[in-house]
Amino acid sequence: MATSTTGGSADAAPRVSVLGLGDMGSAIARTFAERGYRTTVWNRTAGKAAPLAEAGAAVAATAAEATQASPLVVVCLLDTAAVEQVLASLGDAVEGRVLVNLTSGSPAQARGHARWAGEHGADYIDGKIMGDPPYVGTPNIMFPFSGSREAFQAHEAALKELGTIAYHGEDAGAAAVEFMAQVAVGYELLIGFLHTLRLVRAEGVDAEEFTGRVAASMAGYPPLLESMAKAVKTGEYGPDLGSLNVQAALMDDMISHRESLGVEAVRMREVKRLMDRRIADGHGDQGFSSLFELLPPRG
Amino acid sequence: MATSTTGGSADAAPRVSVLGLGDMGSAIARTFAERGYRTTVWNRTAGKAAPLAEAGAAVAATAAEATQASPLVVVCLLDTAAVEQVLASLGDAVEGRVLVNLTSGSPAQARGHARWAGEHGADYIDGKIMGDPPYVGTPNIMFPFSGSREAFQAHEAALKELGTIAYHGEDAGAAAVEFMAQVAVGYELLIGFLHTLRLVRAEGVDAEEFTGRVAASMAGYPPLLESMAKAVKTGEYGPDLGSLNVQAALMDDMISHRESLGVEAVRMREVKRLMDRRIADGHGDQGFSSLFELLPPRG
Numbered sequence: 001m002a003t004s005t006t007g008g009s010a011d012a013a014p015r016v017s018v019l020g021l022g023d024m025g026s027a028i029a030r031t032f033a034e035r036g037y038r039t040t041v042w043n044r045t046a047g048k049a050a051p052l053a054e055a056g057a058a059v060a061a062t063a064a065e066a067t068q069a070s071p072l073v074v075v076c077l078l079d080t081a082a083v084e085q086v087l088a089s090l091g092d093a094v095e096g097r098v099l100v101n102l103t104s105g106s107p108a109q110a111r112g113h114a115r116w117a118g119e120h121g122a123d124y125i126d127g128k129i130m131g132d133p134p135y136v137g138t139p140n141i142m143f144p145f146s147g148s149r150e151a152f153q154a155h156e157a158a159l160k161e162l163g164t165i166a167y168h169g170e171d172a173g174a175a176a177v178e179f180m181a182q183v184a185v186g187y188e189l190l191i192g193f194l195h196t197l198r199l200v201r202a203e204g205v206d207a208e209e210f211t212g213r214v215a216a217s218m219a220g221y222p223p224l225l226e227s228m229a230k231a232v233k234t235g236e237y238g239p240d241l242g243s244l245n246v247q248a249a250l251m252d253d254m255i256s257h258r259e260s261l262g263v264e265a266v267r268m269r270e271v272k273r274l275m276d277r278r279i280a281d282g283h284g285d286q287g288f289s290s291l292f293e294l295l296p297p298r299g
Numbered sequence: 300m301a302t303s304t305t306g307g308s309a310d311a312a313p314r315v316s317v318l319g320l321g322d323m324g325s326a327i328a329r330t331f332a333e334r335g336y337r338t339t340v341w342n343r344t345a346g347k348a349a350p351l352a353e354a355g356a357a358v359a360a361t362a363a364e365a366t367q368a369s370p371l372v373v374v375c376l377l378d379t380a381a382v383e384q385v386l387a388s389l390g391d392a393v394e395g396r397v398l399v400n401l402t403s404g405s406p407a408q409a410r411g412h413a414r415w416a417g418e419h420g421a422d423y424i425d426g427k428i429m430g431d432p433p434y435v436g437t438p439n440i441m442f443p444f445s446g447s448r449e450a451f452q453a454h455e456a457a458l459k460e461l462g463t464i465a466y467h468g469e470d471a472g473a474a475a476v477e478f479m480a481q482v483a484v485g486y487e488l489l490i491g492f493l494h495t496l497r498l499v500r501a502e503g504v505d506a507e508e509f510t511g512r513v514a515a516s517m518a519g520y521p522p523l524l525e526s527m528a529k530a531v532k533t534g535e536y537g538p539d540l541g542s543l544n545v546q547a548a549l550m551d552d553m554i555s556h557r558e559s560l561g562v563e564a565v566r567m568r569e570v571k572r573l574m575d576r577r578i579a580d581g582h583g584d585q586g587f588s589s590l591f592e593l594l595p596p597r598g
Binding site: 079104105106107108109130132142166168171173174176177178180181182183184185186187188189190191192193194195196197198199200202203204205207208210211212213214215216217218221222223224225226228229230232233241242249250253254256257258260261262263264266267268270271274288289291292295296297 | 378403404405406407408431441465467470472473475476477479480481482483484485486487488489490491492493494495496497498499501502503504506507509510511512513514515516517520521522523524525527528529531532540541548549552553555556557559560561562563565566567569570573587588590591594595596
């Protein structure tokens with residue numbers, strides 16, 4: 001079995017193994033090794049392990065050997081297919097281990113891995129990564145986790161080495177839900193922003209100057225989002241952003257302006273349709289957040 | 300002709316007229332009156348003028364009379380149709396005046412008003428209002444202006460009484476462009492956010508707690524938007540948010556997850572399509588901002 005080379009206090013130091021040495025797995029393994037963990041690494045292709053060995057990590061010949069080496073086994077592979085292949089190769093080595101799987105995947109896949117782990121005598125924690133490899137080991141990368149609470153608490157200190165962490169509950173799928181929902185909010189903003197940069201450019205406005213003004217106005221969104229979430233929760237919809245009666249009057253101008261420039265208007269047309277329906281249903285005095293009532297799945 | 304009742308220094312005080320006394324027009328007129336401007340007001344239906352008269356404003360019997368009373372005439376009506384009707388009633392009264400039209404409308408409508416003003420011997424400034432009536436007179440309401448630079452500079456001090464102001468250039472349509480583009484970015488974020496609240500609720504996650512985490516992560520967006528705008532301007536697209544190769548792998552999971560819950564996925568499918576096209580074109584090493592290249596109108 002591989003052993004650590006992390007120096008004098010190696011026997012007392014906590015042990016961790018990392019399966020998968022892509023950019024992210026390598027950054028994780030390096031962080032553990034540099035902070036004195038007895039770190040064992042494995043990668044399907046051996047070449048990637050060399051820099052980690054130099055950083056003090058032991059290199060295992062197989063995933064099973066790496067898994068046997070530590071109570072905590074961090075899995076960071078390309079995709080779920082790779083995870084399933086590696087898990088299937090572990091045999092008895094996984095028994096009694098805590099698997100922390102950081103590989104990208106859906107909530108359903110995470111729940112499937114948790115079942116597999118349970119059937120093989122292991123604890124399972126699913127994690128997702130919000131940030132880039134250079135930020136591993138700093139507070140500027142966020143890891144939502146979910147799954148076995150007991151295992152999370154037992155290894156919280158080690159996981160905290162990686163960045164800002166949060167625990168989202170026993171449902172192994174919860175970390176993936178959080179990740180996908182956060183990414184979706186970001187992508188909705190960003191793709192809408194890029195479409196609107198087409199609009200400002202078509203109108204001869206400097207895109208960077210416009211963006212500076214958008215960036216300045218972003219400070220107003222956190223309290224607005226929080227008041228909207230509260231309205232959604234209570235069903236009490238005040239006229240946020242003005243009443244729908246007033247807002248709807250603006251939408252036709254916005255849509256025809258975008259169309260006149262050849263700028264995409266999918267969301268603006270949807271918002272107008274939703275506003276018109278709320279007004280027709282007698283809710284024209286409510287605000288933007290009340291559109292939630294019409295969105296699928298209802299109830 | 301109506302005269303001001305603003306007290307002792309009334310003759311020296313600057314004069315301003317306000318046409319239209321809805322919630323916003325009333326708040327504007329009140330702000331001017333309370334700050335010592337010789338304020339003249341007019342509204343189609345006379346009842347709304349009474350509270351302004353109590354606040355010290357003179358009440359004109361017609362829009363033309365109000366326009367004659369002051370060098371600066373602020374127009375704040377329901378819509379462009381109302382503006383056109385009132386402008387047509389002004390006759391010679393408008394000559395030599397500066398019209399500041401804050402009524403909601405498109406860039407093309409603003410440009411039309413500017414032409415009309417030019418033909419009738421008046422200067423024209425278009426303005427839009429980003430905020431609600433209670434904030435008039437505070438820094439927490441934003442007024443983008445555009446049109447005659449000379450007229451704007453001559454009346455900048457008066458316009459500053461209303462809130463935070465910015466001048467967007469001689470093109471009378473520029474304030475409406477700014478307004479519509481800013482509103483669009485906000486609506487894109489907010490409708491995407493509401494759809495994603497459906498997702499988190501369907502997954503049993505507390506909407507308010509999720510929103511708290513979204514709100515906390517918003518601080519990361521201003522620098523990201525600014526780096527994206529820079530990439531769009533220079534055409535040098537680094538791997539922001541990770542390379543498209545990596546991001547695209549995630550999109551199928553996100554889309555199928557949303558579809559499995561009955562949550563809308565229009566934008567996520569669009570983003571996936573765009574990512575796939577960029578990758579097929581050999582740009583898989585670039586980032587999210589490079590999707591701009593595929594958005595209409597191109598060039």
